[in-house]
Amino acid sequence: NSCSSLIPLKERKCIVLWVGGAHSARNDCEISLVVENATSTSAKNLLYSEALKLDLTGVLYLVMVDGSSDLIELRDYGRSAGDPWSTFERYLLEWEPAVGVPHSLSSDYSGEKEAQEVFNFDQAVVAFHIEAAPLLLPFWEFDDDDDSWRPSGTAQATVAHAAYQHHVVQFNAIRVVLANVSSEGIALHTLKKYVL
Known part of the structure; x- marks a missing residue:
């Protein structure tokens, strides 16, 4: 599929970009590309391009x-939008x-804080402001990215913290949960945005 066949994005504030796995059969998929033998990092870079x-x-x-x-809601600080993805967008x-x-389970958490500044963050769900994206994306690719996303994720988190200190924020009302998914290659999907 070509990106030119997508529905116009005029009313959207956030575009959700899925990299393979559990959501690959969703009916609201606008574009579907399959990348064989790709690392998570290279697949995300292709999706970003x-x-x-x-x-x-x-x-x-x-x-x-x-x-x-996927996302679940942990607490309602008065900003819940009815589903965790819309709540994330609201934040x-x-x-x-x-x-x-x-x-995420790998990050620091204070249930008393609605939001907190973080240095290192899990790459499972990350929202990049459109003005910050050109500095932080595409991901840096390292030789050992085949084994883990951590080298590129750590490099990205370091640059994000240096360039946008106090503006790398974790929202504690929602948590990332991971499904057990096996994949033969990585499917890339751009999904329609959840409209508030």
């Missing part, structure tokens, strides 16, 4: 999501961080 072909006028966030990821639009992430 496809997103850049879209008309991004009015879009504030590109949200990179590993296909095995992004209200707080406008350079990088926004939900809580």
